Amino acid sequence: xxxxxxxxxxxxxxxxxxxxxxxxxxxxxxxxxxxxARMVRAGxxxxxxxSQTSARRAVDRAEQDLATMAALGxxxxxxxxxxxxxxxLNALAVAAANGLRCGLEPLALWVRGGHSLAALxxxxxxxxxxxxxxxxxxxxAGEFGFGLAEAGVTVVSGAAYGIDGAxxxxxxxxxxxxxxxxxxxxxxxxPAGHRALLDRIAxxxxxxxxxxxxxxxxxxxxxxxxxxxxxxxxxxxxxEAGQRSGAKNTAASTVALGRVLMAVPGPITSVSSxxxxxxxxxxxxxxxxxxxxxxxxxxRLGVDLVETTRNTDTGPPQGDAMRxxxxxxxxxxxxxxxxxxxxxxxxxxxxxxxxxxxxxGLATRVESGWKxxxxxxxxxxx
Amino acid sequence: xxxxxxxxxxxxxxxxxxxxxxxxxxxxxxxxxxxxARMVRAGxxxxxxxSQTSARRAVDRAEQDLATMAALGxxxxxxxxxxxxxxxLNALAVAAANGLRCGLEPLALWVRGGHSLAALxxxxxxxxxxxxxxxxxxxxAGEFGFGLAEAGVTVVSGAAYGIDGAxxxxxxxxxxxxxxxxxxxxxxxxPAGHRALLDRIAxxxxxxxxxxxxxxxxxxxxxxxxxxxxxxxxxxxxxEAGQRSGAKNTAASTVALGRVLMAVPGPITSVSSxxxxxxxxxxxxxxxxxxxxxxxxxxRLGVDLVETTRNTDTGPPQGDAMRxxxxxxxxxxxxxxxxxxxxxxxxxxxxxxxxxxxxxGLATRVESGWKxxxxxxxxxxx
Numbered sequence: 191x192x193x194x195x196x197x198x199x200x201x202x203x204x205x206x207x208x209x210x211x212x213x214x215x216x217x218x219x220x221x222x223x224x225x226x227a228r229m230v231r232a233g234x235x236x237x238x239x240x241s242q243t244s245a246r247r248a249v250d251r252a253e254q255d256l257a258t259m260a261a262l263g264x265x266x267x268x269x270x271x272x273x274x275x276x277x278x279l280n281a282l283a284v285a286a287a288n289g290l291r292c293g294l295e296p297l298a299l300w301v302r303g304g305h306s307l308a309a310l311x312x313x314x315x316x317x318x319x320x321x322x323x324x325x326x327x328x329x330x331a332g333e334f335g336f337g338l339a340e341a342g343v344t345v346v347s348g349a350a351y352g353i354d355g356a357x358x359x360x361x362x363x364x365x366x367x368x369x370x371x372x373x374x375x376x377x378x379x380x381p382a383g384h385r386a387l388l389d390r391i392a393x394x395x396x397x398x399x400x401x402x403x404x405x406x407x408x409x410x411x412x413x414x415x416x417x418x419x420x421x422x423x424x425x426x427x428x429x430e431a432g433q434r435s436g437a438k439n440t441a442a443s444t445v446a447l448g449r450v451l452m453a454v455p456g457p458i459t460s461v462s463s464x465x466x467x468x469x470x471x472x473x474x475x476x477x478x479x480x481x482x483x484x485x486x487x488x489x490r491l492g493v494d495l496v497e498t499t500r501n502t503d504t505g506p507p508q509g510d511a512m513r514x515x516x517x518x519x520x521x522x523x524x525x526x527x528x529x530x531x532x533x534x535x536x537x538x539x540x541x542x543x544x545x546x547x548x549x550x551g552l553a554t555r556v557e558s559g560w561k562x563x564x565x566x567x568x569x570x571x572x
Numbered sequence: 573x574x575x576x577x578x579x580x581x582x583x584x585x586x587x588x589x590x591x592x593x594x595x596x597x598x599x600x601x602x603x604x605x606x607x608x609a610r611m612v613r614a615g616x617x618x619x620x621x622x623s624q625t626s627a628r629r630a631v632d633r634a635e636q637d638l639a640t641m642a643a644l645g646x647x648x649x650x651x652x653x654x655x656x657x658x659x660x661l662n663a664l665a666v667a668a669a670n671g672l673r674c675g676l677e678p679l680a681l682w683v684r685g686g687h688s689l690a691a692l693x694x695x696x697x698x699x700x701x702x703x704x705x706x707x708x709x710x711x712x713a714g715e716f717g718f719g720l721a722e723a724g725v726t727v728v729s730g731a732a733y734g735i736d737g738a739x740x741x742x743x744x745x746x747x748x749x750x751x752x753x754x755x756x757x758x759x760x761x762x763p764a765g766h767r768a769l770l771d772r773i774a775x776x777x778x779x780x781x782x783x784x785x786x787x788x789x790x791x792x793x794x795x796x797x798x799x800x801x802x803x804x805x806x807x808x809x810x811x812e813a814g815q816r817s818g819a820k821n822t823a824a825s826t827v828a829l830g831r832v833l834m835a836v837p838g839p840i841t842s843v844s845s846x847x848x849x850x851x852x853x854x855x856x857x858x859x860x861x862x863x864x865x866x867x868x869x870x871x872r873l874g875v876d877l878v879e880t881t882r883n884t885d886t887g888p889p890q891g892d893a894m895r896x897x898x899x900x901x902x903x904x905x906x907x908x909x910x911x912x913x914x915x916x917x918x919x920x921x922x923x924x925x926x927x928x929x930x931x932x933g934l935a936t937r938v939e940s941g942w943k944x945x946x947x948x949x950x951x952x953x954x
Binding site: 326457466476477478 | 836841849855914918
């Protein structure tokens with residue numbers, strides 16, 4: 191059980207600095223949330239933390255924010271909770287350790303809706319794309335949202351007009367689960383035209399944000415939010431993206447976090463698909479044309495691997511997974527790029543398999559990349 | 573100058589066996605066309621050749637066929653001619669040496685039109701696809717045909733309804749060059765509705781076939797013909813292909829011959845694009861969405877490499893080419909697959925670069941794959 195003190199501290203901290211606040215996060219990691227909150231309030235913090243918190247440190251609405259959320263049927267989920275999506279967000283911590291700015295874990299997550307956040311993100315795929323979507327793109331997003339939800343996969347998106355909205359609606363139509371990650375408070379209806387949709391998502395899934403109640407959206411907050419979409423899902427499908435679409439930012443975060451990036455082909459005569467085709471042409475994304483292909487790409491292999499190697503210990507991973515495993519460093523870590531070169535397995539596939547091997551206890555992520563786990567053992571290799 | 577005797581012999585041989593006739597081709601390679609024709613006529617041939625030629629050996633219409641072609645403004649191009657597309661067709665010989673059935677060189681090519689076949693295939697790209705094309709597919713094929721022709725690239729296709737016809741028409745509209753490779757005699761209008769188009773292609777390019785005049789098309793002849801389309805072009809673009817499209821056979825030949833295979837993305841809701849998406853998903857084809865991308869994919873790098881290494885000897889190949897070169901075997905040949913693994917360069921790109929390195933005198937194709945050329949030499953490596 192998380193104490194009220196911890197939750198109040200994190201509620202305060204989530205409002206005091208603009209995410210992602212690296213220095214504050216480091217302080218919280220070092221001294222814990224309660225002491226960090228006390229230090230920030232008193233202004234007795236290192237200068238890097240001070241510059242992130244001084245403007246708002248006098249604003250303490252923690253109790254009020256928690257009350258607002260409770261009235262809305264919501265809550266604040268903190269890392270100390272069982273409901274914290276530990277495994278999905280771990281990718282952020284690893285990325286941060288590798289110096290990636292997109293890698294900062296949120297200090298807490300404001301959540302509207304009754305479902306368990308940890309349970310909903312156990313098997314989740316993000317479906318994202320342009321606000322200025324074509325009829326084709328909206329149709330595909332709706333179909334994918336429906337099909338994924340029907341297959342028991344939670345559909346994660348950003349609740350924007352266009353592709354995002356169509357994906358959420360598809361999941362809702364299927365009677366499935368969906369998560370909207372916002373760049374504003376979860377009590378703010380943004381976009382305004384999606385007020386009813388957001389209410390519906392809160393009933394049939396979760397509306398999630400690292401921003402406290404009443405926070406309004408801003409351009410940089412969408413970019414910060416996008417890393418959460420990428421992290422909370424096993425893979426991200428870009429349905430449509432023009433040359434300047436925010437979905438390209440989510441795509442970049444997906445790759446940086448080691449998640450599977452997928453893109454939907456479309457007519458080459460449509461500018462709405464040009465960003466997807468660029469991702470495909472440069473080999474950053476796998477093409478997907480159906481829900482089964484998405485599920486195949488994000489893979490249940492990890493789960494199967496766990497069963498094979500942990501429970502029955504009957505054999506090594508098969509096919510690509512075996513090749514990737516064999517290309518792992520024995521003592522030092524190798525980058526996904528060099529593992530791809532070594533194994534001959536395509537980079538997006540390598541990126542998909544590594545976390546699965548990790549889940550299976552076969553691979554370990556270290557600062558320099560990926561290496562074989564010490565505890566790994568199966569017949570024929572020990 | 574090729575003697576009339578050689579041309580008459582090959583004209584006879586082109587009618588006496590159904591291509592691809594491996595045993596007959598081997599006999600011609602061994603004893604030359606004139607003696608081979610004499611032996612076939614007399615029935616004094618090894619049994620493998622006999623079974624390929626006995627049914628038609630009494631049919632000698634060589635003079636008549638050549639006269640028919642001359643009346644049509646056509647001719648028979650034979651390997652002894654300067655006009656023989658030696659370099660493009662060399663890929664067939666290499667594939668044959670590797671035991672690939674699609675690799676047999678034609679004994680001769682019947683050609684309708686005044687252009688030089690060798691000149692027209694110096695820079696050529698095949699644009700192929702389904703007969704049952706969508707409006708989208710036909711639009712794209714027309715645009716690509718137009719753009720490639722305008723850029724000075726010969727558009728190679730099969731004169732079928734749908735994608736093929738649109739590609740030829742695009743090239744003609746641009747006032748550029750185009751080659752139709754038929755699965756029947758070049759004097760046969762097939763499909764009948766393309767009679768006027770074929771006449772136009774003969775004036776503005778070439779109609780080519782390995783079948784003698786009056787030969788009618790047959791299913792197996794389309795498959796045999798497809799290898800010539802793949803061989804005569806530096807790369808093949810599949811614009812649209814359904815699950816059972818003949819274009820998938822041309823795609824397979826393209827890969828087998830070491831040419832660049834490209835596929836055009838389309839709406840995932842269109843069955844006409846499903847074959848293209850399959851080629852993309854399995855990594856067999858590069859996605860292309862514009863003429864500049866096609867030109868970039870088929871690459872002028874070979875030409876530049878020739879200049880760099882042959883004329884000025886100033887340095888090694890750059891980037892991917894360098895990585896592929898370094899992954900070549902020193903004494904024994906390596907497969908493109910293992911070179912891809914070794915170099916970390918994607919397989920379709922490896923396949924595109926190997927012939928260019930060969931052209932530059934840096935790589936040699938041997939039975940077991942590719943190795944470094946003996947004569948290769950540049951500063952820093954010798």
